[in-house]
Amino acid sequence: MTQDFLPIKGYDHIEFYVGNAKQAAHFYDKTFGFTPVAKSGMETGNRERASYVMQQGNVRFVFSSAFTPDSAIARHAALHGDGVKAIALSVGDVEAALRETKSRGATVLKPATPEEDEHGTYITGEIKYAGDTVFRFVDRTSYRGPFAPGYNAIDARGSTGVGLAAIDHVVTNVYLGEMDYWADWYANVMGFSKLAHFTDKDISTEYSALMSKVMENGTGKCKFPINEPADGKKKSQIDEYLDYYYGPGVQHIAMSTGNIYDTVTELRRRDIDFLRVPDTYYDALRERVGDVDEDWDKLQELGILVDKDEDGYLLQIFTHPVQDRPTLFFEVIERHGSRGFGIGNFKALFVSLEKEQAIRGNL
Numbered sequence: 001m002t003q004d005f006l007p008i009k010g011y012d013h014i015e016f017y018v019g020n021a022k023q024a025a026h027f028y029d030k031t032f033g034f035t036p037v038a039k040s041g042m043e044t045g046n047r048e049r050a051s052y053v054m055q056q057g058n059v060r061f062v063f064s065s066a067f068t069p070d071s072a073i074a075r076h077a078a079l080h081g082d083g084v085k086a087i088a089l090s091v092g093d094v095e096a097a098l099r100e101t102k103s104r105g106a107t108v109l110k111p112a113t114p115e116e117d118e119h120g121t122y123i124t125g126e127i128k129y130a131g132d133t134v135f136r137f138v139d140r141t142s143y144r145g146p147f148a149p150g151y152n153a154i155d156a157r158g159s160t161g162v163g164l165a166a167i168d169h170v171v172t173n174v175y176l177g178e179m180d181y182w183a184d185w186y187a188n189v190m191g192f193s194k195l196a197h198f199t200d201k202d203i204s205t206e207y208s209a210l211m212s213k214v215m216e217n218g219t220g221k222c223k224f225p226i227n228e229p230a231d232g233k234k235k236s237q238i239d240e241y242l243d244y245y246y247g248p249g250v251q252h253i254a255m256s257t258g259n260i261y262d263t264v265t266e267l268r269r270r271d272i273d274f275l276r277v278p279d280t281y282y283d284a285l286r287e288r289v290g291d292v293d294e295d296w297d298k299l300q301e302l303g304i305l306v307d308k309d310e311d312g313y314l315l316q317i318f319t320h321p322v323q324d325r326p327t328l329f330f331e332v333i334e335r336h337g338s339r340g341f342g343i344g345n346f347k348a349l350f351v352s353l354e355k356e357q358a359i360r361g362n363l
């Protein structure tokens with residue numbers, strides 16, 4: 001076994017560039033149940049941007065928007081709409097992470113940059129990823145503040161979570177022909193290995209298809225599926241994303257829960273809309289997954305999907321896009337042994353997705 005040249009402790013945060021960070025923060029607070037924990041803005045001397053740090057379980061999101069039209073954040077939001085800018089990974093040594101990945105072909109966009117305040121030193125560096133998305137390496141082992149220098153703690157106003165515990169995986173959409181490039185990039189530059197490979201034979205409907213490879217880091221903590229469209233009679237959901245995001249980017253973020261019934265019930269109560277599969281899905285389900293110890297009526301009532309493989313099973317559900325462009329959405333997942341991604345559900349999901357695409361006039 002060779003030594004992991006990029007030891008990753010886990011996800012540190014995901015940063016979104018959005019048109020209006022104040023309203024985005026409010027949305028993720030009131031619907032998804034994230035608690036605002038820190039903020040940077042004019043009141044902290046930040047003349048460029050406002051950033052809100054939101055936390056739930058081990059999931060940390062940062063929503064940033066610009067004060068000026070020439071800011072990189074404003075340009076990103078104008079081109080892509082609201083979306084993920086940075087996938088931040090926690091490492092013990094940012095300089096080493098940049099050095100090791102650069103020597104294997106990474107493009108360094110930001111060298112190791114220490115920032116200091118009375119709480120200690122916070123170090124970040126960034127490398128280029130697909131489209132305008134970046135991987136950010138974060139070392140906060142010597143930092144004790146609420147998030148980073150330049151941020152003030154927010155007194156949480158008693159937000160209540162919905163049981164979201166951790167980031168399970170982060171999915172990227174890329175153009176046709178680019179999936180293998182990025183899978184190789186994860187393998188060569190990041191030292192990841194391939195966990196799964198789905199072809200258009202696994203994932204296709206009458207109209208569209210996609211191909212996917214899943215890459216994971218040495219500890220298996222961070223999993224990154226990469227999707228590309230495959231030839232179909234009509235535009236695939238991946239094509240639709242690429243058209244409206246104006247390039248590759250993060251398609252969905254899956255967050256784990258210990259009780260998907262409670263989490264989804266609460267999210268529905270808070271007006272989060274989920275993709276619905278036809279009821280015929282549930283007729284065939286028992287036959288497909290067998291003796292899974294779950295409340296079948298409740299699964300169907302809430303629209304939760306089930307998949308099973310040799311390691312166990314999983315429960316999952318997908319939201320509609322969370323902005324007007326048909327781009328980023330979320331998945332809620334509860335794993336019972338399975339390390340898969342719900343391939344048994346892909347076909348039913350894509351039929352439902354294509355109905356939504358047709359409603360949008362994009363099929």
Ligand code: FE2
Pocket residue numbers: 169171252254331341
């Ligand atoms: Fe997923």
